[in-house]
Amino acid sequence: MTQLPPPSQPPYPQQGGYQQPQQGYPGQQPYPAAPTIVAAPERAGPTNGLAIASVIFAFLFWPLGLILGIVAQRQTRKTGQKGHSLARTGTILSVLVPVLGAALVVAVVGNLGTKTVTALKPGDCVTSLEVSDNVTNLPVTDCAKPHEGEVYFVFDLPKGDYPGDDKVQKQSEDRCAKEINTYAGAGADEKFDIFYLRPSPDDWSRDRGVTCIATDAKKQTTGSIRK
Template structure:
C-alpha cells in the first residue's frame, strides 16, 4: 500500500523513484510470504514508471526548447536590462512582467524597445504620476519613428508600479508593438 501512496502522492521525481522502490520491495515480500497486495504493488510500479517517463520527457523537452531558442539567438532578458533596439518576440499585456524574449531584429518579432529612461532619485511619486510621465515621455520619444509604416503600432511601457518596484528600479522601458504583423526589421536601427 505504501508503494501506491508514494507513487500517487510523491509527484514527479523522487516520489516516482520511491514508488518504484516500494513497489519492487512489496513484490519481493509478497513472493516470499503469501500476502495480499500484489495488484497494488504492480499498480504502484506502473504509475511510478509512467510518472518517471513523463518527468524525463518534460525535462528533455525543456532542454530542446532552450537549445533551439539559444541557437536562434532568442534569450529571456530581465526588463531592467532591456535597451533601445532590442527586438522582442512576444509581448502580452500583464500587470507584472519580469523578463521578455529578445532576439535578433532580422527574425520575426512583434515588438521593439525604442526608448529607455530612468526617473530621478527620490520618493515614489505615486502610480498616477509615474503612469502620466511614462506615457508622455514614451509618446514623445516615438515621434521620430511615427511614419506611415509605423502608424498602427501600439505603445507599451514598463514602469515601476509601486514603492517596492521603485526601490529596485526606477527605469521605464518604451516598447512599440505591431498588433497586425510580425516584423523582420528594426524600428530604431
C-alpha cells in the first residue's frame, strides 16, 4: 500500500508578546503627593522674666504671683516671647496655693489628732469617750466642731501609798463634781454627766493625776461649755 504523506499542518500564527498593563485607570490623574508638615520654629529670645517670677511668687506671695502671671500672659501673646505656658502655670498655682493652704489649715484645726491623757488640759475637747481600764490617748478636736466631751479640770490626788480603788474613785468623783459648776456655771452638774480619768495602781508612783471631762450622754456638743 502506498502511504500518502500526512497533510501538511498550517503553521501557528506567531503570537505577539503580552503588553504590560498600564498603571491606574484610563484617564485617571496621579495622586498628589502628601503635604510635608514642618514644625513651627521655636520662639527666639529669652523667657519672659515676669512668667518666671509668677511661678516663684505663687508660693512666696500668691497675690503678686497672680498679677505677674496675668501680665506675663498678655506680654507673651503680644510679643511672641517665650514663657506663655510658664506664665499660665504661675497664674494657676497662685489660685491653687491659697485654696490648698486654707484646706490644710481647716483639716489641722478641725482634727488636732490625739493627746495622751496626761497632756490633756482644761478647754480640750474630745471627739469620743470610751469606758476602759487602760486609757492612754484620746482623740481631740476644736471645740467648735461636734464632740462628746470637754476637759474642764485637772488635779493630782494626795501623795502617799496607793489608797485603793474605792478611795481613788470617790476622791475623783467628789472633786470633779465640785469643779464643773466653777467652769461651766451654776447647774452644770445637773446638765452634764461627768467622765473622769484616774490613775491606776501601776501608774501611781509616777502619775496621780485625775482629768475631769463634761459630757452630754444624749447628744454631741458643739462649742465650749465654759461660762
